[in-house]
Amino acid sequence: MNTMYLDNNHITLVGKVASEKKLSHEIYGEKFYVFDLSVPRLSGNSDSIPITISERLITETGLQLETKMSVTGQFRSYNSYEGEKNRLVLTVFAKSIEVLENQEADIPVGKDFITNEVILDGYICRKPIYRKTPFGREIADVLLAVNRSYNKSDYIPCIAWGRNAKFCDTVAVGTEIRVVGRVQSRQYEKKHEDGTIENRVAYEVSVATLEVINKDSDNNEAQEENKEAI
Secondary structure (H helix, E strand, O other): OOOOOOOOEEEEEEEEEOOOOEEEEEEOOEEEEEEEEEEEOOOOOEEEEEEEEEHHHOOOOOOOOOOEEEEEEEEEEEEEEEOOEEEEEEEEEEEEEEEOOOOOOOOOOEOOEOOEEEEEEEEEOOOOEEEEOOOOOEEEEEEEEEEEOOOEEEEEEEEEEHHHHHHHOOOOOOOEEEEEEEEEEEEEEEEOOOOOEEEEEEEEEEEEEEEEOOOOHHHHHHHHOOOOOO
């Protein structure tokens, strides 16, 4: 079992502060805050990603709106209980932050400057859901269990495309895989039993490459053929 918890879950983001910080919780006298980081995409759109940060990491600059910074940490999950139901909540747990020197310049986006990259080593914990869009594009939804210290795990939803999606449809539950991709946000409507509709935001890892870990060479060679950039 992989116990290198700092290596099996790593994320790097570069963006700008898009919301005021709010108190999340307090542990042994240490306060943790949450805020949204707007991270640009190549398309010109942006993903709004929630960040959880200790008060000890907040610099003199603070977390003022529009401040451009890089964040490194882990992509984590926890259960939020709402009455008798619970839902999976995802957040980036910041290990370090750095305010960009040139606050006036646009954040560069491209292959030579990574603004959004997550690397996860985890276990497929339920059968991937494979489907095709009306336009014939192949998609697979994968739930990855990533081990954390103190016998905890983070459950990270991932979405694979094309040949990666088709390959995921053949992988057994319990298989350990490594994925590299980016965290993306998307809005959706949640319809409640009373007929009301709530606007929500979902977060998931859009998979760029994946590989099976600790498998024989034949499987690894087959997987190499299934690597596909976003």
